[in-house]
Amino acid sequence: MRFGAPRSSSPSPVRGQIRRSTYGLRSRYEDTDSDAFDDSDTSEDSVSSSSSEDDYTSEPEHGLKKSLSKSQRSPEEMRQLEETIASIRLRTRHHDPYEEWEKQTRKEAFMTARKEQSMDISGFHELQERQRMEEAKKLAVQHEREMAAVQVKLNHLRLQQQEEERKLRDDWDLRQKRLWARIEMVIRQEEDKLAKRLADEQKKREEEERKRQEEELKRRLVEEKRRQEEERRRTEEEEKKRAEEEKKKKEEEEERLREEEERQKRERLEAEKQQREHVGLSTAEDDWKAARRNIKNLKSEMASVKANKQLKVEWGKWRRQIKPKIGQLTNDAAAIDRISQELLGIIQPPTGPHHPQIYLAILCSLAKDILLQAEIETTAEKHSAGPLAQVTFNILSTVSDFAEVFFAKLVQRVGGWPIPQIPPNKDFDGREWTDREERIKVMGFRKSGDRDGFESEADFTSRAAGIMRIYFSILKIVPMRGPLRPMFQLPRYWTWFARLLGERALLETVIAAQVMYTALDVMGHDALQIWGAQWVKMLALMYEGVTVGIGADKFIGGTSPEGKAARVRVQLEIERIMSGP
Structure with missing residues (x-):
């Protein structure tokens, strides 16, 4: 109060x-x-x-x-x-007691109100949490139902896609078979048409010549005949002169392009020389010289073996055991392993090593028999290259000396195509070729009964393609024990194409297109898996060479009928590789 x-x-x-x-x-x-x-x-x-x-x-x-x-x-x-x-x-x-009571009452009322408010807020939060949990459970159940439905739909689509892919593969295989049959038929038709056209042209020329002679006999006028002769002579001279000028101009242009390419190649090799020597790489010319040097050494050693009667008899005994084993080879893993072990037993007998000269002669005989077998069987049936390449690979991975011998014999049989390299105007030691025949033999052509003394280009192309199929099949095999010599390692496949596409003179030959097709047929698709986009660029260069040309109206394989056929095979093989397995 x-x-x-x-x-x-x-x-x-x-x-x-x-x-x-x-x-x-x-x-x-x-x-x-x-x-x-x-x-x-x-x-x-x-x-x-x-x-x-x-x-x-x-x-x-x-x-x-x-x-x-x-x-x-x-x-x-x-x-x-x-x-x-x-x-x-x-x-x-x-x-004043009343004031004290009022003050205490107000304080207790405030505390009661604050407690009730806290309980209300807590209950409200619990209610919100329960509602949120219920909503989350509902959403989870709904998501599971939707996920199950989507999974069922995806499984159905996957099965449908697999079925469509299977049908597409079957249709593609059937299309490929029909396409190849049609291609072979077109090639035969083109060959028949070409032969018929040549016969018709010959007959037409003979008929025209006969008519011209009859007309000249009918006229019997010396002046007219002289005038015709003069005009014909003048026309022929003009045509001959024009043809010579065009030929000369064309030859000059080709020579200029060749010189420019040679200059660029020399500059590139000179610029890359230090780097190449640092990583241990070699040029095509270096590989060719090394192979020729090994060939010379092998010939010298074989001559000494043949001159020594005792060594010759010993060598003949082992050589007669090698040839039947190569001929008995079949496409069977057990047979391949058995024959490989038998051949290794001949090369490295358990009784002890051979005489060094006998050992080298046995390696030469084995390499020669493998290449001869490749010429006979692989040319007729390309699938026979697999077992022969596997046996060769087994020996290469076991006998270290066999690599140089086999590669030297390979270069001797088909020239510079395993490298690839055009044989230069001089031998590896700088010696000039004695005559044209020696240089042709170095290029890989064999003696025959023809008037020029050597096999035809078609025979050489077929034989070289069969041998090179063995070589590319060896490059395809992955070594299990350790790396082989550089000429039999997988990167040599890329190097081979890079060197070939850089030599215009090689690309214009028929054998270039045929061997290129052989290489693509053996492991073109595997190369796409290994090198990816870089291999696609390489295929693009080859495809341009067989479709558009390599410049100066030149195509890979040349203009002969055999070259055109090989060019078509290369084109179809590239399309097959890019379309998938």
């Missing part, structure tokens, strides 16, 4: 003696409003009040006495002033 009426002067001597000032103290209502929600406010307020009272009791009281002593006031004024001070002091010390 608050009292506003001033109190009368107290008769108590204590109240009369103690005169305290309460100026500057806070009221109880101000304390109650500001500290209604703090439990410690009451005690602090008491301490503060007591301390404040002491302060205001001590300091202001001395100030008041001092001011009263100085001022001249009447007793009535002094009495009123003391009563006012006593009233203020009483008011500040009054304790």
Whole structure:
């Protein structure tokens, strides 16, 4: 409770003696409003009040006495002033129970309201969490149903796709068979047409010549005949002169292109010489010289063996055991392993090593028999190259000396095509060829009963393609024991094509197109799996060479009927490789 009426002067001597000032103290209502929600406010307020009272009791009281002593006031004024001070002091010390109860009630109501609010918020959050979990479960069940439906649809589509792929493969195989049959038929028809056209042209020329002679006999006029002769002679001379000029111009252009290519090749080789020597690579000319040097050494060693009767007899005994084993070879893994072990037993008998010359002669005989067998069987049936290549590979991977011997015999049989390289105008030691016949033999042509003494280009092409099929089949086999010599490693396949496409003179021959087709047929698709996009670029160059040309109206394989047929085979083989297995 608050009292506003001033109190009368107290008769108590204590109240009369103690005169305290309460100026500057806070009221109880101000304390109650500001500290209604703090439990410690009451005690602090008491301490503060007591301390404040002491302060205001001590300091202001001395100030008041001092001011009263100085001022001249009447007793009535002094009495009123003391009563006012006593009233203020009483008011500040009054304790109201109702106010205390109201303050405690407000505090408890606030705490109750805050607790209820906290419980409501917690319940609301729990309700939201339950709803969220239910929604998540519903979504998970719905997703599982949709995933199962999608999986069923995907399985159905996968089965449908597999069935379509199988049908497409069957249709593609049937199409390939029909295509190849049609190609072979077209080739035969073109050959028949060419032969017929040549016969018709010959017959037509004979008929024209006969008619011309009859007309000349009918005229019997010397002047007319002379005039015709002069005009014919003049026309022939003009045509001959024009043909010679065109031929000369064409030859000059070809010579210029050849010289430019040779210059670029020399510059490229010179620029790459240091790097090539650093990594141990060799040029085509280096490989050809090494093969020719080995051929010369082998011939010298074989001549010494043949001159020594005892060595010749020993060599003949082992040679007669080699040839039947190569002829008995079949496409059977057990037979291949058995014959390989028997041949290795001949080369390296368990009783002890051969005489060095006998050992070299046996390797030469084995290489020769393998190549002869390749000429006979592989030319007729290309699938027979697999077993023969496997046996050769087994010996190459076991007998280290056989690689150089076999490669030298390979170069001797087909010339520079295993490298590939055009035989230069000089031998490996700088010696000039004695005559044209020696250089033709170095190019790989064999003696025959023809008037020029050598086999035809068609026979040489067929024979070389069969031998080169063995070589490419060996490159296809992955070594299991360790790397072979560089000329029988897989990168040699890429090197072979890179060198061939860089030699225009080689590309214009019939054998180039035929051997190129053989190489693509053996492992063209495998090369695509190995070298990827780089091999596609190589195939693009070959495809351009057989379709568009290599410049100066020249094509890979030349313009002969055999070259055109081989060019078509190369084109179809490239298309087959790019279309997939």
